[in-house]
Amino acid sequence: MSLSMYSASVPVFRQVLGSLSAILDKAESHADLKKIEPQALLQARLFPDMFPLLRQVQVAADFAKGTVARLGGVEVPRYEDVETDFAGLRERIGKTLAFIDSVPRDAIEAGAGREITVGTGANQRQFSSGQPYLLHYALPNFYFHATTAYDILRHNGLEIGKRDFIGSF
Amino acid sequence: MSLSMYSASVPVFRQVLGSLSAILDKAESHADLKKIEPQALLQARLFPDMFPLLRQVQVAADFAKGTVARLGGVEVPRYEDVETDFAGLRERIGKTLAFIDSVPRDAIEAGAGREITVGTGANQRQFSSGQPYLLHYALPNFYFHATTAYDILRHNGLEIGKRDFIGSF
Numbered sequence: 001m002s003l004s005m006y007s008a009s010v011p012v013f014r015q016v017l018g019s020l021s022a023i024l025d026k027a028e029s030h031a032d033l034k035k036i037e038p039q040a041l042l043q044a045r046l047f048p049d050m051f052p053l054l055r056q057v058q059v060a061a062d063f064a065k066g067t068v069a070r071l072g073g074v075e076v077p078r079y080e081d082v083e084t085d086f087a088g089l090r091e092r093i094g095k096t097l098a099f100i101d102s103v104p105r106d107a108i109e110a111g112a113g114r115e116i117t118v119g120t121g122a123n124q125r126q127f128s129s130g131q132p133y134l135l136h137y138a139l140p141n142f143y144f145h146a147t148t149a150y151d152i153l154r155h156n157g158l159e160i161g162k163r164d165f166i167g168s169f
Numbered sequence: 170m171s172l173s174m175y176s177a178s179v180p181v182f183r184q185v186l187g188s189l190s191a192i193l194d195k196a197e198s199h200a201d202l203k204k205i206e207p208q209a210l211l212q213a214r215l216f217p218d219m220f221p222l223l224r225q226v227q228v229a230a231d232f233a234k235g236t237v238a239r240l241g242g243v244e245v246p247r248y249e250d251v252e253t254d255f256a257g258l259r260e261r262i263g264k265t266l267a268f269i270d271s272v273p274r275d276a277i278e279a280g281a282g283r284e285i286t287v288g289t290g291a292n293q294r295q296f297s298s299g300q301p302y303l304l305h306y307a308l309p310n311f312y313f314h315a316t317t318a319y320d321i322l323r324h325n326g327l328e329i330g331k332r333d334f335i336g337s338f
Contacts, residue, residue, distance in 0.1 A: 003172050003173055003174055003177060003281060003300055003303075003304075004172060005172055007300065007304065008172060008177060008304055011304070011305070012304055012305065012308075012309075015305055015309070016309060046215070046320055046323055046324040047323050047324055047326070050323060112172060131172055131176065132338065134172075135172075135176065135177055135180070135181055136180070136181065136184055136335075136338040137335070137338075139181075139308070139312075140181075140184070140185060140312070140334070140335050141331070141335065143308075143309070143312035143313070143316060144312070144316050144319075144331060144334055144335075147312060147313050147316035147317060147320070148316060148320055150313075151215055151316070151317055151320045154215055154216050154219060155215040155216055155324070157216070162310070162313060165309070165313055166305075166306070166309050166310065166313075169301065169305035169306075
């Protein structure tokens with residue numbers, strides 16, 4: 001199997017979002033066991049002007065969704081940010097995984113030759129092809145939010161390790 | 170330019186390690202300006218049993234070095250962990266960048282077909298080819314430590330944003 005737009009995106013998102021979902025399970029059980037108010041974790045931040053855990057997870061999932069949609073040349077599905085608890089976040093991840101698995105593999109491969117635009121107005125950014133978009137923009141952003149979600153929980157005492165983040169593949 | 174082992178590794182490491190180096194510059198200036206003891210940042214951790222900033226940077230750089238060496242089929246250079254300050258860390262990153270640029274591109278591409286073994290003893294892990302190694306092990310590990318380095322500085326009040334992490338490419 002050669003390196004391809006598909007292999008560098010969908011299975012990677014599946015791995016890390018799967019890890020994140022399992023980590024959220026652990027966080028919920030931990031909160032339950034220690035009688036911690038779930039919102040104390042879901043709204044925890046590393047600094048006042050950073051996103052809290054809940055938003056970090058939403059944004060990580062959105063990078064997976066947006067990346068696969070743009071590479072595949074299909075419309076980015078719009079998910080409202082309505083989640084308020086761990087179960088909601090796991091559902092959001094599940095919905096995201098179902099979506100990225102629904103985009104045809106050959107459409108994603110064709111993304112290598114697709115011009116891609118993200119953002120609007122002053123934040124608009126254009127990529128001449130899917131490769132720089134995936135490797136230099138989408139994946140760094142995705143990992144940034146996924147790791148920060150992990151770091152927030154670790155900072156709040158959840159007993160997880162890097163193995164939980166890397167997950168299985 | 171098609172997606173390849175080289176394009177998914179060396180330029181990505183260069184982008185993020187370059188960002189990290191610039192962020193360390195900002196951290197050093199910030200410490201200087203605010204009369205913060207540099208070790209207060211370099212030894213900062215998000216939790217007592219996590220690596221401090223200094224070690225996160227060393228490990229991130231080591232993932233870049235080890236990945237490119239293993240993909241390229243050359244010996245992993247051994248760098249002693251002697252850094253104690255910001256200048257040392259930037260030097261470590263510079264040395265790492267010079268090394269990854271020195272491995273011939275075609276040797277890295279050939280890594281797609283190379284069997285790769287990491288770790289020793291109970292922690293040994295084998296990959297049937299360079300692709301799962303790069304996409305599912307090396308890059309997640311690299312981003313994990315690079316993002317956590319950023320998160321530690323952000324948590325300690327350094328005024329940086331995601332833009333500093335994504336950097337230029």
